[in-house]
Amino acid sequence: MDDSFKRNIEYVFNNFFSEEEIEQVLSDINGLSHPIFDIVNPYCYDSSNNNGFTRENVRLAFNIIIKKNSEWLNKIKKRLINNTDYSQPSSALGELRCYGYLLEAFTGYDVKPTDKSSTPTPDFSIINKNEIVEVEVNTPQMNGEEQKALEQFNNQQNSTTHNKPCIREHVTAPFGRKNAKCVTENVIHKITSIKEDEAQFSKKTCSILWVDLQDSHMNSIDDRCRSSCPIFTGRGYSSMEDYFSNELWYATYASKGTPIFESVNLGEGIPVKELPKVTYDGRFCKKRKSIVDAIIFSLPHNTVIYENPYAKHKIPKWFIEAIQNVRWYSYQGSKLNFPDHILRNQLRIDRKIITSLSQKELKHW
Template sequence: MTDSEHIDALKKVAPHLASRLSDERVRQVLSVTGTHKAQPVARLVRAATRDFEFDRLTLLNTDTAIKWATRNEGIRTWLDRKISTACNESAFENSAAALAEVRALGALLEAGFEVEPLSESRDPTPEFEVSAGGEKVRVEVHCKQMNGEEAERLAKFYASTSERPAKGNVNVTTHIAHPGGRPRQGENVGQNVAHKFASIKAGARQAEGPSILWLDLQDEDWWAIGRDYAHPLISAHDALMTGPLWAGLYGRRSTPILEGAFAERTTTGRPALRMGFPGLFQQSAGWSAAILAFPRDTLILENPDPSAGIPLSIAPELLSLPWVRFEHSWMQWPHQTNRSLRQRIAEAHRRLRGAASRSHVL
């Protein structure tokens, strides 16, 4: 497909994004050689002509966010600066982060918040201050990237060439990538994903007062992660596993990380792997809540013991976020205190321990 065809498709499918990009800028990002993944804006441009749901929804969410942002004259300069950063030809992590901030800002505006981008500096600071119902909350946006070693392995795989097959034959080469890091002895995939999301980026700090960590999960690195991973105990391929996103936020050092566990009538098999590190909320009371923003789902997970909780008065706006799934969220609302949330989390830990004690772990 030619660049012109990509440009025409983008203008039809995502007109608001297209309006912030010149045709020359689109051609420029399309010409960028990928690493373990495509240049993030180029990925969105190509999504206009592809049927891969993850990429198409991410494109539409980005376009909708830009629509909301352009309605606010005071935000347009900020938006253009972020779009320029997103078109970076080498530092893909900066490009992905800029797009994540655009999507977060647009979603907050759509939900009815007043949003003020905060001044940027070398010191880590929240991206936005949002207000509703007379309350103000700081929002910091993170866009987690694939483990560095795994990204390098995947890039080498894409760059490799296989031998030309004999006539009538087809060569198929596969590669298994682990975005959270390849498990070493005594580790498993779920534990490494949990650790990725339990980790606070170097130098990050939370503002005084209510503070939300917005985790954008629409980057290409995390296409295999979905809302089910934010449940404490799930079934996959006829086996039980600990939801790694839930563990990364609510887990404790002793939390069982089940993976390939089969229920038994009696205690059998080897002991389940334990997490070995505290979850994000155990590490820091500074985060009032985390918002997980998937392409088709938005989940709100509150800290059960924050230094400053989410004000109940902003619940209407939080529950108006695009794609919000209250049934998959972990919130104190509609209760006045966090007691019910603490009880719910404690019960989830009991279920995990019970499943670990009556499962056969492969």
């Protein structure tokens, strides 16, 4: 391991870790790298630069927190450098990013971590006079079976054929690929199942679920935040632009039986006899009676908020105004009642779009 890794760790975390702790972070388990390693890896290049954005997000959040609440950083330090269970540093990084984002956006408000107790509690609270908004953070992890398959692939010895290098390839579906008719359905299901029991949320206060999807294995859906439309087009299996379901919208607002689009084309191809259907209600469907008032999806260079149209607690105006200062906030990627309280009308139109498209003579490549 060359010194550039250590330099990046020192750059991002401002010399927070000792030499011994850095060595822990640079180790791996069963062929999988530590979440901090993924962030600081100077040789990790991707066309989206998601890791580069995440590195800066962590650095800026860390520097904000260390000035405001260094004690909190010391409390999560063991989780950050844990090298026996990577879900620990992954979730700690998600909380760190969230806390830094909130401190930066809610200047003038009291943003503080919640004291942990024996009963489930949210991670942070934002207080404005006598109003409280509580925030619970979740950092989704790679599907267990997919992780195991990746471990096995990484642990295989590199081989050569006739003294020539052998290039190996492994395709991963981080959200899972089984027990569904298409990969998109697995993505939708994993997102809508986050904190499904809602045990950390209170019926007495405004509750926000913060979903951090900046983990290197989970950040591939960042482009879903470009628009809050339920359907988007992109390059699929055909040579033309295909139709896809926006998994964030579906996980939040789709009702059972909603058609799913995965690389569906209106041009030439094989006619689609029947599109896959969602087999469960999204979190903010009226039937589920969710006590979560909004979900914030945080990705490498997008932050969007999806409001519950049937929320028990109206999101305070001061919160809506301040959250628009949060890092990477995208209004066009969000679903809000702000400013004209027309979210339910927007969702009715969205559902009509899905229904109309599903009734066309669609083609599937």
